[in-house]
Amino acid sequence: MSTASSFVRNGKKIVAIGRNYMEHVKELNNTAPKEPFFFLKPTSSYVPSGSPVEIPRGVLAHHEVELGVVIGKNGRDILQADAEQYIAGYALAVDMTARNVQDAVKKKGLPWTAAKGFDTFTPIGQFKPKTLIKDPHDLRLSLKINGAFKQNGTTADMIFRIPRLIEHVSSIMALEEGDLLLTGTPSGVGPVAPGDSVECVLTTPEGEVIDELKFDA
């Protein structure tokens, strides 16, 4: 099994883009970025579909459903025009966020790391080779809690598209086979409480299911 297809076990980093969908930028009263920005989540935060997400005491946990891009080979200073060659596939993911912790550290100018990095804070679907996906910028991303839609967006609404994200990140830090790039979340983020049942689906515009992801909190 390649490092890319076994990225959950063998990958080294998760690079997560912030504020990449305008409606989500607005719902958190943020301003739209002029260039992409990102943070790291530890791979120790991965949890496979079906396993529980643990919400630590005192944490207000928010869901952010996102398209994950699995890197297929090592590269630095990758040009947008070449970015496609560095993609092995995709996976559905949730960037769980301790929103109260994040709000506090943002005010103090401190790192986002703890707010984003708790164990089980990156529920992850299955590796889907890129050959299965015609257009990664034309996919529906949805998330339901206890059967009710909370997020239902399209990757067509990304502010910065995947090749631009790969170019930007790799101009700062090398991307390596098995790294996961989280591409930002559409609007509708909100709390996941202990006892909630969460279901996410990634589909084509025609409704064909590409990846699914479920967890209980």
Add this chain to the structure above:
Amino acid sequence: MSTASSFVRNGKKIVAIGRNYMEHVKELNNTAPKEPFFFLKPTSSYVPSGSPVEIPRGVLAHHEVELGVVIGKNGRDILQADAEQYIAGYALAVDMTARNVQDAVKKKGLPWTAAKGFDTFTPIGQFKPKTLIKDPHDLRLSLKINGAFKQNGTTADMIFRIPRLIEHVSSIMALEEGDLLLTGTPSGVGPVAPGDSVECVLTTPEGEVIDELKFDA
């Protein structure tokens, strides 16, 4: 070779503690933390002793010499009393920091990731098994630029000691074999300019050299 002794190649994360020496807290006009805080550096930022550090255009790069703790086995919610069992060894490291980028993101409440994560921004020494080190809280850490001392401190001055750091980090995210914990920098941080030659040494109080690290910028 174990994952711990080959941590530069095989480790998954670098967890770096901020503001863990009072004189350094003061020199950057920060306030002392009530509990440890930390950020992640990507392992793609490692560069072995002797290889050059690349300073990107527009970046004011600062040196922060630090004692690195190499984790020897996986653990979550590790108690201070048990922390020693999770340590495989130590290594001298420099937490290179794009200070102008960090100052800008701190003001905006944005992640520190890019400021800390550029390729070659974690010069790293050799793995030293813990059996070689009598007391990790009684070591001298020094850094010279072009032969002149810039940092010269002792790990005795850490605000939070290593067992407390391991307890704190592992209460949030699992530590894994091969992870590196950077324990903060003593005072004296400052710029490294292109053309500078940097030498760092880790010694016992008696002056016995434990690890060395050199790079040109």
